[in-house]
Amino acid sequence: QVHLVESGGGLVQPGGSLRLSCAFSGFTLDKYGIGWFRQAPGKEREGVSYIRRGDGSTFYADSVKGRFTISRDNTENTVYLQMNSLKPADTAVYSCARTPLVLSFSWYREYNYEYWGQGTQVTVSS
Numbered sequence: 353q354v355h356l357v358e359s360g361g362g363l364v365q366p367g368g369s370l371r372l373s374c375a376f377s378g379f380t381l382d383k384y385g386i387g388w389f390r391q392a393p394g395k396e397r398e399g400v401s402y403i404r405r406g407d408g409s410t411f412y413a414d415s416v417k418g419r420f421t422i423s424r425d426n427t428e429n430t431v432y433l434q435m436n437s438l439k440p441a442d443t444a445v446y447s448c449a450r451t452p453l454v455l456s457f458s459w460y461r462e463y464n465y466e467y468w469g470q471g472t473q474v475t476v477s478s
Contacts, residue, residue, distance in 0.1 A: 354378035354467045356448050361472030364438055372433040372472060374448035381424055382406060385451050386431040387465055388422065390444035390474075399460025400446070401433060411459045415441070438476045445471040 360372040374386060385405040391397040401422040402411045410422050421434040431448060449465035458464060 356467055356469035358446060358448055358469045358472040361474045363475045365478050366439055366476055368438050369436045370474060372446055374431040374469060376429050381426050387449050387451060388433045388446060390446045392444040402455060402459035403431060404454060440476045443474060443476050445473050447471040
């Protein structure tokens with residue numbers, strides 16, 4: 353059975369860091385890529401980052417490039433999102449999802465993803 357569980361969210365001051373984890377079961381990263389998405393109150397969900405199945409190529413939204421890093425640990429069945437230099441605008445519920453597709457330009461499109469986790473809240477505030 354497929355499960356994805358996010359953790360690592362919390363309250364952090366501007367300029368701080370958090371590392372989110374997406375622990376999964378029921379599949380492997382050689383067959384599925386993982387995307388991170390976020391949804392702020394009153395806004396649509398947006399793609400944050402994606403790590404492709406197989407070669408592990410990574411993609412980022414322009415708003416987080418240079419600050420966030422996605423990585424994977426195949427042995428622990430976990431994908432991470434390291435978030436540095438956090439801003440209040442990064443406040444949102446962060447979710448991970450899997451995709452069987454090999455994505456490039458459309459990595460941020462929600463319709464490419466199937467199973468989703470429940471999300472973890474990230475709040476950036478002083």
